[in-house]
Each structure stands twice: as structure tokens, then as C-alpha cells.
Amino acid sequence: MAIKLLTFLRGRGRLGSWPKAIRGANSMVIIGLVAAVLIVVNALAAYREARWDWSETRRFTLAPQTLDLLKQLTQEVTIYAFVQKGSDEDRLGTDLLETYRAQSPKIRYHVLDPDQHPAQAKEFGVNQYGTLVVTTAKGRQARGTAITESEVTGALLRALRERGQAVYFLEGHGEHELNDSGKEGYSQLRAILEQEGYTPKLARLLSGEPIPADAATVVIAGPKIPLRAAEAESLKQFLDRGGRLAVLADPHIDTGLEPLLARWGVTLGPGVIVDQEGRTFGGSYTLPLITTYSVHEIVRELKLPTLFPEARPLFLNLQSPTTGLISLAQTSDQSWAELDMQVRPPDFLSNVYFNFSGNRDLFLNMLNWLMQGLDSYTIRPQPVNVSPIILSEQQARALFVVPVVAVPLLITVTGWGIWRYRRMRV
Numbered sequence: 001m002a003i004k005l006l007t008f009l010r011g012r013g014r015l016g017s018w019p020k021a022i023r024g025a026n027s028m029v030i031i032g033l034v035a036a037v038l039i040v041v042n043a044l045a046a047y048r049e050a051r052w053d054w055s056e057t058r059r060f061t062l063a064p065q066t067l068d069l070l071k072q073l074t075q076e077v078t079i080y081a082f083v084q085k086g087s088d089e090d091r092l093g094t095d096l097l098e099t100y101r102a103q104s105p106k107i108r109y110h111v112l113d114p115d116q117h118p119a120q121a122k123e124f125g126v127n128q129y130g131t132l133v134v135t136t137a138k139g140r141q142a143r144g145t146a147i148t149e150s151e152v153t154g155a156l157l158r159a160l161r162e163r164g165q166a167v168y169f170l171e172g173h174g175e176h177e178l179n180d181s182g183k184e185g186y187s188q189l190r191a192i193l194e195q196e197g198y199t200p201k202l203a204r205l206l207s208g209e210p211i212p213a214d215a216a217t218v219v220i221a222g223p224k225i226p227l228r229a230a231e232a233e234s235l236k237q238f239l240d241r242g243g244r245l246a247v248l249a250d251p252h253i254d255t256g257l258e259p260l261l262a263r264w265g266v267t268l269g270p271g272v273i274v275d276q277e278g279r280t281f282g283g284s285y286t287l288p289l290i291t292t293y294s295v296h297e298i299v300r301e302l303k304l305p306t307l308f309p310e311a312r313p314l315f316l317n318l319q320s321p322t323t324g325l326i327s328l329a330q331t332s333d334q335s336w337a338e339l340d341m342q343v344r345p346p347d348f349l350s351n352v353y354f355n356f357s358g359n360r361d362l363f364l365n366m367l368n369w370l371m372q373g374l375d376s377y378t379i380r381p382q383p384v385n386v387s388p389i390i391l392s393e394q395q396a397r398a399l400f401v402v403p404v405v406a407v408p409l410l411i412t413v414t415g416w417g418i419w420r421y422r423r424m425r426v
Helices: 002-012 015-047 064-071 088-103 118-123 149-160 187-195 229-240 258-263 359-371 393-425
Strands: 077-082 107-112 131-136 141-144 166-170 199-203 215-221 244-248 266-268 272-275 314-316 335-338
Touching: 064 088, 064 149, 077 088, 077 118, 077 149, 088 107, 088 149, 107 118, 131 149, 141 149, 187 199, 187 359, 199 215, 215 229, 215 359, 229 244, 229 258, 244 359, 258 266
Parallel strands: 077 107, 166 199, 166 215, 215 244
Antiparallel strands: 077 131, 131 141, 266 314, 272 335
């Protein structure tokens, strides 16, 4: 800049040119200062990102629960979001995960299209868009079913949980075994539960023992003989204390839980469901393929069909005092219950069917929903308020006159005045 200024000054030669030379030098100095400020601002922005949310409901700001969790991170966490490239979910999911990353240097994320990254999709068992996988530096993993704050934070919490919530599986009645790797076993279910941060355990209540104190949820997986009255009473007391229960009942079996379920408005129907329309190609009519789900949050994001081999019908008593009673899925209108069928293949969570389409996701969604409020976050999305601008006739006229007439006229008059002033000085 100094060389430029010296060359400029020598080139002028006349004393009368000094004022113009000084003005030129000042302009160059100002340009240099502005450039220096821009460089400093860009460097600071690259070093520390700043974000502002000016929306009325703060809908682009993470919830306090999420912020607290991110502040407590002590290990690296990687979030994988599997979405369709170019979709709204891709754009909104990227913005959301970038907000997480901006709040904690421990967060990394990848937004992947499972069609373009089949190896990663296969590694995590992803078979539908909108699937979320959270992995930690310690090797723990958790999943979500949508790229939303509640799903991301919930998956983070489950993956970071050092001691998983205990999920007790009742035994002693011929239930499916967690360690059985055969067709009817639940070894694959056990593996995914441990991977999701849960601790599967076994419980016996044959003498009416109370449910263990650390039980978050109890699962009764296809008993072959009825539970005793003392066992049903233990389960009733567990539910009365706020416990959570999942019952998987095979057809033609008296579970011993009928009075307890009726208390909650649920009746186990007789027979085996036969569906002439909803079935896999070439499959049995007793293997209904479910594609119709309700609007309940358990299945709201479930886009894959589920297969229920040898299912029995359920009846809901909508007059029951139990609130919020709702079915999750239903067969086609070409289905009915057959009373004289006795075939008994494994159920929908057994090893042979567990990884079929949406079976695994359905059960994990059910389990995560049962766990809500125990050691998880339930974050409601911020509402999107529409605030229309209502103008009076006078305001509308002013809104037209000011930007369309007044401002252009002012600029024109000012420009003409400057031109006239400079012309008079020459």
C-alpha cells in the first residue's frame, strides 16, 4: 500500500494534486481496514460458531433437557441419519444435527442415503428411511425412528446409559428363551436389546414373588401353560405401582392373564387369524402381513410391513375406564378367525422372523414407548405458529407508497443533488 501511495504521489507532480492524493490514500486505508475487519470476523466465525433463533416459539432452539445432556457428554458420539437424499427430511435433519454439533464438540454426524451407502445401512440393519443410529466411543448403540429432537435425544440417552434399564422376561411356563439360538428362540432379540442399552433378565414368580425392584418392564413371551393366580397377583401389584407390561399371547392358550387384561379393557380372542388379502406372495393365509397402522406414536413412523405368524385376535373394550386404549395395527377386511387350526410356528419376535421387515422396529418402538418417563426424555416439538399480518387500508396504502414511490424518489433526488453539487464545483 505504501509503494502504491508513493508511486501515486510522484505521478501527480503538481502541488494542487495533494488534496486528491490524500483523499485517495484515505480511501485505500479505509478499504484496507474494512478488509482486515472482515478477515478477523471470518476467522472468529470459523473458530467459534454463533447461531441465533429469532422465531417466535424458539422452534430452532434445542430443549433444556437436550442442552443439559449435551453439556454432560464425556465421550465422542456419532449420529447416523439415514434419509432419502434431497428430501425435506434430509434438509431438516441436517439442520437439526448441525444444531446438536454446534452445542457440543463431542458430537459428530453423518447424513446418509441408504440406497447410496448400502454398506453402512447393512452394518446397522437399516431398511427404511428416517432411521437414526447413535454410537458411542465405548461401543454402545441406540436407534430412533425419526430425525426429530425427541428421537435424537432419546437415542443419545439410551446409548450413553452406563447401566441399562432392566427388562425382565418371565420364565417357567414354556416361554421363548433368550439364550436359544434356534428358530423359536429369542437370542437375536436379546442381542439387540443389549445393543440398545437395555439389560434383559429372567424372572420367576411361581410362588407369587414380587417383581424385582429394578424392573422397568416385564415381558411375557408366549407362555404355553397358564400363569398361577399368585403370579397374576404379583403382576397386578406391579402394574398398580406404575410398572409396564408387554404380553405376547399365542392362540389356543389360556394364559391365566385374562382377568388382568380384561381389567385394562383387553380381551384375548379365540382362534387363529386368517387373512386372504394381506399375506406375503406364496405365503400361508395364517401369516398375515400388516400394512395398516394407527396414528399412535409407536407406529406413526413405521413405514414397513410386519408379519405376525399364527396371530390371535384382540378385542378392545372402548367402554373400559382405561384411558387411551387404542389398537396399533390391523389386518385387511378379508380376514377372520379360524377356531380349528392347530399349527404353531414361532411368533413374530423369534429368530426366524425377528429381522423380517418391520418386526424388530415395531417391538423396539413398543419397548421405548413403555420406558417413557422412567429414564428418558419426552420432548414435544415446538409449535409452528402462523401469525398473519392484518393491515388497515391506510397501512396498506403506506406499505405501497413508501417502498414503491417514496424510497426510489428519495434516491433519485439525492443522486441528482450530488451530481448537481459536483458539477457546480468544477
